Amino acid sequence: MILTVTLNTALDITYRVRELRPHASHRVSEVTERPGGKGLNVARVLAALGHEVMVTGFTGGATGRVVQDQLTDTPGVLDALVPVAGATRRTIAVVDELTGDTTQLNEPGPTVTSAEWRAFQEAYESLLTGEISAVALCGSLPPGLPVGAYAGLIRTARTAGIPVLLDTSGEPLRRGVAARPDIVKPNAEELAELTGSQDPLRATQATRRRGARAVVASLGAQGLLAATPEGTWHATPPARIPGNPTGAGDSAVAGLLSGWVERLPWPDRLARAVALSAATVLSPVAGEFDRAAYEELLGRVAVTGDASAAWVSP
Amino acid sequence: MILTVTLNTALDITYRVRELRPHASHRVSEVTERPGGKGLNVARVLAALGHEVMVTGFTGGATGRVVQDQLTDTPGVLDALVPVAGATRRTIAVVDELTGDTTQLNEPGPTVTSAEWRAFQEAYESLLTGEISAVALCGSLPPGLPVGAYAGLIRTARTAGIPVLLDTSGEPLRRGVAARPDIVKPNAEELAELTGSQDPLRATQATRRRGARAVVASLGAQGLLAATPEGTWHATPPARIPGNPTGAGDSAVAGLLSGWVERLPWPDRLARAVALSAATVLSPVAGEFDRAAYEELLGRVAVTGDASAAWVSP
Secondary structure (H helix, E strand, O other), X not given: OEEEEEOOOEEEEEEEEOOOOOOOEEEOOEXXXXXXXXXXXXXXXXXXXXOOEEEEEEEOHHHHHHHHHHHHOOOOEEEOOEEOOOOOEEEEEEEEOOOOOEEEEEOOOOOOOHHHHHHHHHHXXXXXXXXXXXXXXXXXXXXXXXXOHHHHHHXXXXXXXXXXXXXOOHHHHHHHHHOOOOEEOOEHHHHHHHHOOOOHHHHHHHHHHOOOOEEEEEOHHHOEEEEEOOEEEEEEOOOOOOOOOOOHHHHHHHHHHHHHHOOOOHHHHHHHHHHHHHHHHHOOOOXXXXXXXXXXXXXXXXXXXXXXXXXXXX | XXXXXXXXXXXXXXXXXXXXXXXXXXXXXXXXXXXXXXXXXXXXXXXXXXXXXXXXXXXXXXXXXXXXHHHHOXXXXXXXXXXXXXXXXXXXXXXXXXOOOEEEEEOOOOOOOHHHHHHHHHHHHHHOOOOOOEEEEEOOOOOOOOOOHHHHHHHHHHHOOOOEEEEOOHHHHHHHHHOOOOEEOOEXXXXXXXXXXXXXXXXXXXXXXXXXXXXXXXXHHHOEEEEEOOEEEEEEOOOOOOOOOOOXXXXXXXXXXXXXXXXXXXXXXXXXXXXXXXXXXXXXXXXXXXXXXXXXXXXXXXXXXXXXXXXXXX
């Protein structure tokens, strides 16, 4: 069983409108809702790949109840969310029917009290039993949490002997890396912000020196660059994939985690992560992956083992 | 006790963002939520004026529960909403912090089944006891309802001997007027659409000929024009009022209703409606009225009894 942690869970709402125009009134023609926040997205992809997943993080208010109701309807996903007095945030994606362009509105999330944070830490520690094969810590921190929150959760997982992946940004990423997680998965922008280097190869190596055991950088259309104790690899999709990149990074995390707990070698983990990510971009539903495309793409991902030679700066 | 009917209740959500830009991602700095839909707004103003109000209409889903929880916390308002399987709609007002301009996103609302509509009609009829002094039918119809829905509710109220006000638009207004309501309150656009005339005085008279006993047209900064069996009046605010017009029409309806059940003469009802409407535009909170401004404005509303002379076409 894999445990994913989403401290700032969300109800992701998608609105279709003809064309968003500032200061006008719009009739929404279609409304869809689903559980959101990176860790819940990762869990949904893992479950679709046949893995058992437990999800934790915070849930509160009417939006939290909707998120939990929908999780109950997702086979393979176990709900271990912890209650909080504030309301789970909404994110609203407004899609223009004419062009497919999306405007995003993100609520900040509930302010978590120190008592609620302590209750979460206790619940998290009690979930880290022998049943859990890996932990993924995903996404932004809600208001009220200490910036070192992920660093603490990484130490707890390491103490329990459970491997841990971190996917966040900014200062929580910086503090998290110093707590020595097994994998971090920054994108190009997060990596540059963390290390000050625009060169992904140098930046991944610098991130390892700061404490991460392995670094897998997601570089959009250029695939994944992995710096690990076993070697350095660059995995690229067979072609430029048109579509909606929402959730592609979360699918990559799910690919890495599933390959990890199945003890696949690094090149196979990376190929799976790149194929899942590309199949998510291709899917007509944002954040879902197209299974046929995934299986077709899997054999066509190129993985080169000498990243320093294979990597051409953009 | 006044009964207000809101067939398409809403949870009105307001987001503050720095500046809404299409196809960009925005952090929402502030989220506020309150019960919405015209009849619920009218009820809140009536309650603030010291009237007892009962609200009915449909409620469903997680958003419906939030609306009902907030109504429970509103003194003077009794909740008689009828459950529906679909979810109560959200409306989202995105306010630019820089300019105060607002972009509106309105969900369509739940599709109401014919069984749910029958259940509502029975509940409505059972509410029309001697305790109810007036009924207000307010706002748009949710998907699934017959276009003559308001016409039927007007006939039921008339059969029960209870005076009824209608505030809606388009075909539901046209059908409603033919069912002979005591008052209709169209705005200039609704009036022109109904009658084909851009001249408010002619259009209000034409609307009376179509079946409405009295017509009170809301003409924005030019106040209210009333054509009634007792005479024709034009009521205007003392000055052009700067601010947010959201809810000004609902406050005007609350003013008319409260003056009606208190048996005030028409000029006093109209003065109250104009002052409440202007005090709503002035209020910093959309849809609330500024009580001090209302009391100050009340004595300064000009009501002229010879509307055909006093009315100057814009």
